[in-house]
Amino acid sequence: MAITPAAGSSRSASVKDVAATAGVSLGTVSNVLNRPDRVSRTTRERVERAMADLGFVRNESARSLRTGSTHSLAYVMLDAGNPFFTDVARGIELAAETAGLSLFLCNSDGRSAREGAHLAHLQQQRVQGILITPVDPDDPQIDQLIERGTPVVIVDRTRAGSSFCSVAVDDVLGGRLAVEHLIEVGHRRVAYVGGPESIGQVRDRGEGARQAWAEAGLPPEDLVTLSCEAPTVASGRAAGERLVGLPARRRPTAAFCANDLIALGLLQQTISSGRTVPGDLAIVGYDDIEFAAAAAVPLTSVRQPRHDLGRRAAELLLDEVGNPAHQHEQVVFTPELVARASTLGRR
Amino acid sequence: MAITPAAGSSRSASVKDVAATAGVSLGTVSNVLNRPDRVSRTTRERVERAMADLGFVRNESARSLRTGSTHSLAYVMLDAGNPFFTDVARGIELAAETAGLSLFLCNSDGRSAREGAHLAHLQQQRVQGILITPVDPDDPQIDQLIERGTPVVIVDRTRAGSSFCSVAVDDVLGGRLAVEHLIEVGHRRVAYVGGPESIGQVRDRGEGARQAWAEAGLPPEDLVTLSCEAPTVASGRAAGERLVGLPARRRPTAAFCANDLIALGLLQQTISSGRTVPGDLAIVGYDDIEFAAAAAVPLTSVRQPRHDLGRRAAELLLDEVGNPAHQHEQVVFTPELVARASTLGRR
């Protein structure tokens, strides 16, 4: 009869075991897995029965070694704790699921070293492609990935004249929108709260802020930059304490924060220290995450189409993987200011 | 001379190419990769040079096929959009990084089908082990994973008499703490807002709420259950609208929400509809995510040690993977009530 390995044996069953149990050859088992229509119904059922009995689990390493391709994509996030990126990830997931691929999420947590380790590992895994919101889009490791054949799509950043696709939102414009709005509602001393400078988004939004300030003909020294260690709620709180420390004459009446986490921290610190928003300090955030609207004082924020950002990025990657005539594309979405009570509560 | 494949050839370089270029054998290249001390310095440098020149990237599929083990763990999250789970993930990441393993994050998004697809794929990938916050901890697929040799640790749930490790927080106790607190500050008509019932955490927290209610000798009909479709901010808002619709006589004066997302939604709806918190409605959340303290009215919440939860879970998994004398363990952490303005603002 068929040779049946001991149930619960330490080695898991292979196609060979299945073939032996079902009394067919290796190739037939493979056909059942990959081209079931080429196998007669009775044989197929016998093989499927054997697979179930043995608890057969296809070995993806062997499969992808032989075929040279995997069924996975990966998204390397800049900060998994920031809802903005998890929303982007959700958009990517949707597209990946539709295409029948699994999506692995990796978190670089803003650290180049971790990002590099993830990229190296993903490259060794031969994932079909990588989506990444990089710590630094000019990192040569990204070019190296592409040279060595792993398609990459940059999410939420761009690079001039690139050899890859990217999907971004115009952060300079976003910064302008925020500061133009603050100027419009009457502020003449504004703080830009962001950091670290190593993050491109932070630089661009600050640049947009400065442009708007200059175009309004306001003195540069009245646009203060408050640099944070990280774009987090805690940093926002800390920035709030530093603001209070400034002499009243020089203290800004409004703050534009590089993201909503900072803004929420700043908001909390401001209110809990007994001042009011926007009375003592108007606040504009960035990203318009779900929690922004639900904040102590609903937050004015620059909205990015985060879901579309993810979906579109994944679509570009899938096109690059599947379509030989693929052309690299740099998609830039337009941000939009959503004005709420944190700047409008009082004139 | 050495056979050098054309630079930028479509096939990426293999150890064989490296060996040819460096003028050594396959085995030597492998030794450079895995036991560099066994190779003389000059040979090693020559091989490393060849690897760099060819852009060699080790093929992890082949490696793990041969050795039978991978360098990856995975955490299947219930909801990547909920900061609670990303905080847990961060704890896991820390432990994984320390052990030199990569962590893949997968998001089941509360859907059994997606969870199942992820598990199947991870099993095929032969990951070293899986951490999971399951949609349903009694899902037979989990037992099947273990039977077939993939270690599993359940995160944030338990199961009686189990054949695997788990790390959880006592949700029944958490529910009691919340409701005992509400009773103590004087509420006699309370809503439990949670859902769907299919989620164990929701059931347990509700059960704890009922126990506390009964032990206080209060009539069961005064503890109303408001069921949500999902534990999200949007559901919280919707629940708020349903609460307003109740006749004043029967309307609860306080709400205990199954998590902070629901609580934040409820809080937002309550305030934006012109009522006050805790004046018209006191609110208790669950998880004590960072945004809870930063909310419109700082939220009273049941705190879970989410970082430790993740770290401990990963440690148990690593022990199971590496230690032959491993004993399964069911770790249960104790939650803690953090009282803030959303229940204390007024007596």
Add this chain to the structure above:
DNA sequence: GACCTCCGATGAAACGATTTAGGAACGGAC
């Protein structure tokens, strides 16, 4: 100078699945 040791390097044999060229069995038609 013969012998032994040790170090470094070698080459073949796996790992488990897929693929492809080809072979057996079967049924139908003349």
Add this chain to the structure above:
DNA sequence: GTCCGTTCCTAAATCGTTTCATCGGAGGTC
């Protein structure tokens, strides 16, 4: 009864890496 076409299945080669038994040579010892 023979021949042909169709199904269905078999056997062997292959993917890239690791491992293990082995081998050659340099150096030391007597």
